[in-house]
Amino acid sequence: MTDIVQSLARIVGDAYVSDRPEEAYFYARDPGLMPPHKPDCVVVPKSVEEIQEIVRLAAREKIPVVPMGAGLALTGLVIPLRGGIVIDMKRMNRILKVDEMARHAIVEGGTSQGYLKAYLEKHHPRLRHSIPDSPATATIAANVMIHGQGRLTQQYGFNSDMICGLEVVLASGEVCRIGSGALSPDWFSKGPPLPDLTGLFLGWFGATGIITKIGVKLYPRKKMRDVEIFITDRDSLVPGMVYELTHTEMVEDINIFAQPKPMIFKDNHHITLFYTGDTEEEMEFKRKTIWHSLDRFIRSKDGGFMGVPPAMKSTLLDMPQRSVSRFADVKKGGGFEYSGPIIMVDKYPACARKILELAEKYDLGYSGMARIIGRSHAMMYGFAFTFNRADPDMMERTRQALHEVSVFALEAGGVFWKGTADEQKMAMQKMDPATRGLMGMIKKQMDPHGIMNPGNWEVTEV
Amino acid sequence: MYSLKFDINVCQTCPTGDCLVKCQYLHLDRDTAVAEMVKIGKGEDSFVLNDCVTCYACEEYCRRGNHPFYLITEQRQEKRILTAPRAITRQWINIGEPQGKYRLGEVNKRALSFGFMPEFLSWVEGRLFEDVMPSYIFGQEFFCNVVYIHFAETNIIKERLPRVIDNFRKLGVREVIFLHDECYGAFAHLAPAYGIEVPFKPIHYYEYLYRRLTELKDLIRPLNIRAAYQRPCSSRLSSDQHHFVRDIMELIGVHLVERTYQDENALCCGGILGMNYGYDLAHEVQQRNIDDMKAHGAEACIFNCPACQSTLERLVAKQGIEPMHMIHLCRKAIGEM
Numbered sequence: 001m002t003d004i005v006q007s008l009a010r011i012v013g014d015a016y017v018s019d020r021p022e023e024a025y026f027y028a029r030d031p032g033l034m035p036p037h038k039p040d041c042v043v044v045p046k047s048v049e050e051i052q053e054i055v056r057l058a059a060r061e062k063i064p065v066v067p068m069g070a071g072l073a074l075t076g077l078v079i080p081l082r083g084g085i086v087i088d089m090k091r092m093n094r095i096l097k098v099d100e101m102a103r104h105a106i107v108e109g110g111t112s113q114g115y116l117k118a119y120l121e122k123h124h125p126r127l128r129h130s131i132p133d134s135p136a137t138a139t140i141a142a143n144v145m146i147h148g149q150g151r152l153t154q155q156y157g158f159n160s161d162m163i164c165g166l167e168v169v170l171a172s173g174e175v176c177r178i179g180s181g182a183l184s185p186d187w188f189s190k191g192p193p194l195p196d197l198t199g200l201f202l203g204w205f206g207a208t209g210i211i212t213k214i215g216v217k218l219y220p221r222k223k224m225r226d227v228e229i230f231i232t233d234r235d236s237l238v239p240g241m242v243y244e245l246t247h248t249e250m251v252e253d254i255n256i257f258a259q260p261k262p263m264i265f266k267d268n269h270h271i272t273l274f275y276t277g278d279t280e281e282e283m284e285f286k287r288k289t290i291w292h293s294l295d296r297f298i299r300s301k302d303g304g305f306m307g308v309p310p311a312m313k314s315t316l317l318d319m320p321q322r323s324v325s326r327f328a329d330v331k332k333g334g335g336f337e338y339s340g341p342i343i344m345v346d347k348y349p350a351c352a353r354k355i356l357e358l359a360e361k362y363d364l365g366y367s368g369m370a371r372i373i374g375r376s377h378a379m380m381y382g383f384a385f386t387f388n389r390a391d392p393d394m395m396e397r398t399r400q401a402l403h404e405v406s407v408f409a410l411e412a413g414g415v416f417w418k419g420t421a422d423e424q425k426m427a428m429q430k431m432d433p434a435t436r437g438l439m440g441m442i443k444k445q446m447d448p449h450g451i452m453n454p455g456n457w458e459v460t461e462v
Numbered sequence: 463m464y465s466l467k468f469d470i471n472v473c474q475t476c477p478t479g480d481c482l483v484k485c486q487y488l489h490l491d492r493d494t495a496v497a498e499m500v501k502i503g504k505g506e507d508s509f510v511l512n513d514c515v516t517c518y519a520c521e522e523y524c525r526r527g528n529h530p531f532y533l534i535t536e537q538r539q540e541k542r543i544l545t546a547p548r549a550i551t552r553q554w555i556n557i558g559e560p561q562g563k564y565r566l567g568e569v570n571k572r573a574l575s576f577g578f579m580p581e582f583l584s585w586v587e588g589r590l591f592e593d594v595m596p597s598y599i600f601g602q603e604f605f606c607n608v609v610y611i612h613f614a615e616t617n618i619i620k621e622r623l624p625r626v627i628d629n630f631r632k633l634g635v636r637e638v639i640f641l642h643d644e645c646y647g648a649f650a651h652l653a654p655a656y657g658i659e660v661p662f663k664p665i666h667y668y669e670y671l672y673r674r675l676t677e678l679k680d681l682i683r684p685l686n687i688r689a690a691y692q693r694p695c696s697s698r699l700s701s702d703q704h705h706f707v708r709d710i711m712e713l714i715g716v717h718l719v720e721r722t723y724q725d726e727n728a729l730c731c732g733g734i735l736g737m738n739y740g741y742d743l744a745h746e747v748q749q750r751n752i753d754d755m756k757a758h759g760a761e762a763c764i765f766n767c768p769a770c771q772s773t774l775e776r777l778v779a780k781q782g783i784e785p786m787h788m789i790h791l792c793r794k795a796i797g798e799m
């Protein structure tokens with residue numbers, strides 16, 4: 001492997017390549033539950049050209065390449081399942097352009113969520129992007145790659161719906177632009193009115209190409225933002241409540257959670273809804289409309305708006321919301337993983353009951369949390385368990401619980417979000433064979449040598 | 463001894479029906495008021511059991527020794543007529559559940575009780591409190607649980623209060639100054655009325671503040687501001703202490719504006735109204751209340767209860783009225799803020 005390391009060093013410089021055991025240890029794992037697997041080496045490129053050369057080298061030598069952002073997807077997607085080269089994208093973190101009037105930004109493939117947020121707040125205070133609640137180091141391209149969801153998802157869909165172009169390095173080492181940017185200097189559309197080619201890359205977890213630039217749509221950032229929490233003890237009523245709330249078209253983001261701790265959250269389902277406005281009048285009008293939309297549930301005593309204490313409010317209004325990361329350490333030992341199928345909102349009660357059943361069966365700390373996608377078009381339901389990494393038995397119980405979640409999610413008509421390699425296989429087995437065949441054809445064409453994040457979306461293995 | 467008796471004969475001869483005639487939410491005439499109270503007293507159904515919004519005020523409006531609000535509450539509980547959405551009731555019951563997370567200062571014979579209001583942990587400091595602090599008590603284990611009257615759940619109070627009193631007993635305190643008048647009402651009146659012995663002397667913090675301000679008279683600089691007072695629902699449980707509002711304000715040179723929703727006629731902050739009945743009622747009451755403060759030229763709104771303050775402070779401040787807790791007002795008067 002030293003020849004390869006030397007070749008890589010020639011591409012990126014000595015300081016940015018390593019096959020030392022410390023690095024191999026670190027890059028062999030993610031913060032989730034998947035078993036580690038060591039890479040042969042790690043490289044941290046700075047430019048598109050360097051990535052092209054790395055991929056050409058890998059293609060020549062038939063060595064796997066695994067692109068990595070912050071490694072926070074938690075489901076083992078950056079673990080180099082067949083070894084090879086981990087391409088850590090973090091040095092490619094420039095914000096290349098912000099078009100205020102056309103409301104989009106073009107950023108490099110390793111740019112973090114936190115950096116774009118801070119940059120916009122400073123230079124373009126009237127603009128924002130759909131930030132997820134992952135730690136701020138999570139990267140924009142990777143989040144779009146896994147069809148993440150963020151603060152604007154209830155309004156505009158998956159974060160991958162909110163992009164306006166890609167630049168991708170293909171398995172051949174060629175670089176290719178997707179969307180209006182393929183023929184125009186202006187990145188205003190990811191596809192339409194052309195054939196939308198983003199589908200050749202997004203959701204493939206780097207198994208068809210490496211994103212080096214991404215156009216991110218930006219949205220108005222209002223001056224004020226507030227949060228309300230509607231609570232109910234009846235899981236079966238949650239879908240109807242969400243329907244009413246989404247009907248108002250006045251909510252920014254809707255998250256639902258149910259968890260046993262702390263005591264204030266015990267026994268209830270919490271529909272957390274955020275709203276924004278530029279004036280007090282706009283805020284009050286929205287608040288009133290939102291509250292009124294749930295009047296019938298208040299009248300029937302099936303739910304009510306709880307008083308949100310000031311400390312809780314400021315935590316909730318944080319972007320990203322740090323409480324999610326704090327949950328990771330509830331059991332001490334910093335273990336946290338969630339399986340988050342994308343599923344219909346009417347499955348909320350079934351999901352809520354399932355997580356209770358599993359937490360009891362496996363004696364685990366849990367939080368059930370959902371984010372509404374679109375106007376009640378779907379939701380991500382996160383079956384989140386927290387565990388102590390120093391407790392192998394607890395880790396094993398978590399693994400088993402998550403496996404049961406996977407089986408349940410498929411049976412309930414859901415689709416895995418950022419599925420593990422095993423879940424990808426389960427999904428492909430259940431998939432319409434013609435669709436699976438089409439995926440196989442695409443993968444074969446896009447990655448003839450099977451070097452792109454192998455172990456993921458491998459149709460041939462099904 | 464204080465008791466929660468209710469005698470329908472007293473209602474039957476009542477010339478005013480004040481309890482429900484003065485009620486700011488039901489708008490009844492004398493005859494209807496008396497007739498409905500009699501019905502409730504007999505354990506019969508009454509629309510009042512559905513429509514009362516739990517403002518506590520009729521406890522004070524009745525001057526004939528009856529306890530209309532307790533009766534309404536007991537009857538609701540008996541008939542399982544919910545005041546709040548189930549989830550809200552459940553949440554509040556859960557919040558009050560002891561979890562071993564209480565905090566104690568260096569508790570001696572005299573202590574301050576913060577109930578279960580974390581605000582006091584940072585608000586209580588300075589010379590006003592120097593002769594008691596750091597003897598303080600905070601946490602669910604010492605929480606009076608009276609708030610459950612809002613949810614027609616007096617059973618919870620009856621079940622938890624003896625344990626809470628026992629926790630106080632174990633501390634060996636002889637005198638406890640309560641910073642929330644719901645707690646004061648619980649230990650001064652409610653517990654004895656339920657037949658529970660209270661092994662210490664409860665003191666309302668207004669009485670304590672008044673005494674301390676008198677002792678520190680030389681430090682007082684009259685504040686010369688016009689203030690409105692937001693009276694909390696639970697002060698109706700100890701209306702004998704309400705005079706201290708005026709006494710304190712006079713002492714520190716604060717002009718209490720004589721507004722419409724004052725004293726007996728005070729309006730709810732709207733917190734419970736919003737949770738239990740939704741936007742319209744809470745908004746209408748809050749609007750009326752704040753318009754009244756403004757119309758009477760209040761420069762500040764003084765709160766007794768941190769929960770009322772957290773509900774109203776933003777709305778009050780938007781009208782250019784400074785929200786302030788009584789403790790902060792008093793500390794300001796002696797130059798500490």
Ligand SMILES: Cc1cc2nc3c(=O)[nH]c(=O)nc-3n(C[C@H](O)[C@H](O)[C@H](O)COP(=O)(O)OP(=O)(O)OC[C@H]3O[C@@H](n4cnc5c(N)ncnc54)[C@H](O)[C@@H]3O)c2cc1C
Pocket residue numbers: 066067068069070071072073074077078089109110132133134135137138139140141142143144145146147148149150204205206209210211212324325328453
């Ligand atoms: C506490 C916590 C909260 C979270 N909350 C949210 C949330 O609210 N919404 C949400 O969507 N997610 C959430 N996540 C999940 C996840 O962290 C995010 O989706 C995050 O954006 C993933 O980014 P990353 O840079 O860490 O991706 P990685 O884990 O580094 O990568 C994910 C996948 O993308 C591939 N990849 C990375 N970079 C590229 C590239 N340039 N080109 C091609 N492929 C690439 C990787 O190979 C991998 O397959 C949360 C995670 C945690 C730990």
Ligand code: SF4
Pocket residue numbers: 472473474476478479480481482495496499523524525526527528529530
């Ligand atoms: S409760 Fe008091 S005020 Fe009301 S009717 Fe009876 S006696 Fe009169």
Ligand code: SF4
Pocket residue numbers: 481482484485486487488510513514515516517518519520521531
């Ligand atoms: S508690 Fe308040 S709302 Fe209820 S009847 Fe008495 S005065 Fe009216």
